[in-house]
Amino acid sequence: MAYSNHDGVGRKGTAGVVAPQNAKGQLPDSSRHLRSDAARNRRQVLRAARGLLDTGDTTLPMNLIARQAGVGVGTVYRHFPTRRALLEALSQGSLETLVEEARLAAETPDPAKGLERLLHCALQCQLDDIGLATILSEPDFECPETLVLGAELGRSVTTILDRARTCGAIRTDIDSDDIRRLIGGVHHALRAGASQGAHLDRYLQVLLKGLQR
Amino acid sequence: MAYSNHDGVGRKGTAGVVAPQNAKGQLPDSSRHLRSDAARNRRQVLRAARGLLDTGDTTLPMNLIARQAGVGVGTVYRHFPTRRALLEALSQGSLETLVEEARLAAETPDPAKGLERLLHCALQCQLDDIGLATILSEPDFECPETLVLGAELGRSVTTILDRARTCGAIRTDIDSDDIRRLIGGVHHALRAGASQGAHLDRYLQVLLKGLQR
DNA sequence: ACCTGAACACCGTTCAAGT
DNA sequence: ACCTGAACACCGTTCAAGT
Numbered sequence: 001m002a003y004s005n006h007d008g009v010g011r012k013g014t015a016g017v018v019a020p021q022n023a024k025g026q027l028p029d030s031s032r033h034l035r036s037d038a039a040r041n042r043r044q045v046l047r048a049a050r051g052l053l054d055t056g057d058t059t060l061p062m063n064l065i066a067r068q069a070g071v072g073v074g075t076v077y078r079h080f081p082t083r084r085a086l087l088e089a090l091s092q093g094s095l096e097t098l099v100e101e102a103r104l105a106a107e108t109p110d111p112a113k114g115l116e117r118l119l120h121c122a123l124q125c126q127l128d129d130i131g132l133a134t135i136l137s138e139p140d141f142e143c144p145e146t147l148v149l150g151a152e153l154g155r156s157v158t159t160i161l162d163r164a165r166t167c168g169a170i171r172t173d174i175d176s177d178d179i180r181r182l183i184g185g186v187h188h189a190l191r192a193g194a195s196q197g198a199h200l201d202r203y204l205q206v207l208l209k210g211l212q213r
Numbered sequence: 214m215a216y217s218n219h220d221g222v223g224r225k226g227t228a229g230v231v232a233p234q235n236a237k238g239q240l241p242d243s244s245r246h247l248r249s250d251a252a253r254n255r256r257q258v259l260r261a262a263r264g265l266l267d268t269g270d271t272t273l274p275m276n277l278i279a280r281q282a283g284v285g286v287g288t289v290y291r292h293f294p295t296r297r298a299l300l301e302a303l304s305q306g307s308l309e310t311l312v313e314e315a316r317l318a319a320e321t322p323d324p325a326k327g328l329e330r331l332l333h334c335a336l337q338c339q340l341d342d343i344g345l346a347t348i349l350s351e352p353d354f355e356c357p358e359t360l361v362l363g364a365e366l367g368r369s370v371t372t373i374l375d376r377a378r379t380c381g382a383i384r385t386d387i388d389s390d391d392i393r394r395l396i397g398g399v400h401h402a403l404r405a406g407a408s409q410g411a412h413l414d415r416y417l418q419v420l421l422k423g424l425q426r
Numbered sequence: 427a428c429c430t431g432a433a434c435a436c437c438g439t440t441c442a443a444g445t
Numbered sequence: 446a447c448c449t450g451a452a453c454a455c456c457g458t459t460c461a462a463g464t
């Protein structure tokens with residue numbers, strides 16, 4: 001995935017080659033015009049936060065992050081005024097991946113297949129990055145970049161739903177926000193047990209069948 | 214509901230007439246053999262905690278509870294060694310209600326109707342008491358009383374599933390723990406939006422249809 | 427511009443001292 | 446038996462002082 005190597009640092013497993021460019025070869029807005037020491041601090045903060053998140057700890061204590069990143073707390077707050085902002089920066093790569101997948105899903109010839117593809121990918125992305133799940137569970141974005149991405153995601157979902165509805169594949173009273181919430185619910189159900197993603201296919205089947213007309 | 218007036222104090226709305234007996238006319242185990250001042254402190258702690266929980270705040274800060282209850286922190290810890298224990302005591306009444314409803318659901322002649330009744334009630338109970346939702350999302354109970362109730366609930370759910378499976382009403386690869394997780398997921402989905410329970414019927418329909426063979 | 431870290435309020439948890 | 450609350454470690458957040 002070309003989208004994982006911007007400044008959000010890598011997620012668990014990925015080796016963390018931090019390139020200052022996104023897939024379009026531009027510096028992300030949030031890192032543009034940063035003094036080099038500031039950029040470095042920002043990366044360190046994100047790296048530390050990512051480490052904590054991959055632990056499964058979603059609380060992201062600012063003081064702890066500052067300590068692990070080797071910066072003052074104030075620096076963390078300067079770069080990320082709220083925990084939400086930090087979370088959005090951490091998950092930007094995952095969100096970009098999901099947005100791209102949703103776009104592809106919306107282009108799938110068979111609308112039912114497109115919906116299935118969308119839901120599967122959304123679940124998998126949230127399982128892979130709990131930060132993504134966290135920001136999607138509360139859909140008011142703080143950062144301009146993620147706001148744009150979220151809007152694009154919403155449009156793709158709406159497109160898929162419209163097409164699936166038109167061909168009678170799904171019930172008519174479900175909108176894109178319902179999908180967001182239901183996917184969040186299934187994700188929650190998947191996490192609420194020992195074997196995290198082991199039941200993904202089964203629960204996904206339940207959701208897909210449940211959405212049928 | 215006869216089960217709401219034990220020592221768990223009332224939930225939101227209920228006027229909080231605290232009777233020291235449960236529906237069977239016995240003192241709950243946790244309040245038996247308590248010195249009268251201890252019993253009073255326990256009630257005060259539960260009352261304060263319930264107030265916080267009804268705010269929607271599920272964090273239940275022990276120090277704050279102690280302050281609001283007018284007792285020392287140590288007293289809170291003495292009665293409730295962990296937050297989980299406190300949560301279980303708070304939700305015992307709701308759990309009893311749900312257990313009773315599940316028993317009735319298991320006796321419903323039509324297994325499909327029984328399942329529908331069970332799921333509807335489980336969702337409604339969790340919407341009514343977020344404490345119940347919290348303890349059910351992590352099914353290892355600490356208090357003997359709630360442990361027993363949880364086991365009984367599990368048996369009813371299993372009974373309902375067995376009967377529904379036998380008559381071909383539902384898929385064969387869903388067990389009672391799946392139901393617990395999926396209900397928790399739908400509950401989560403319902404909370405993830407402005408209008409809390411407004412979509413209950415719709416999401417419940419999705420789940421019920423999804424569970425069909 | 428940006429960074430630092432002290433400062434203050436607050437929570438978690440324990441435990442010695444009380445009645 | 447039971448209660449109190451000081452004590453210590455730690456987090457959230459701000460902000461004056463620095464470079």
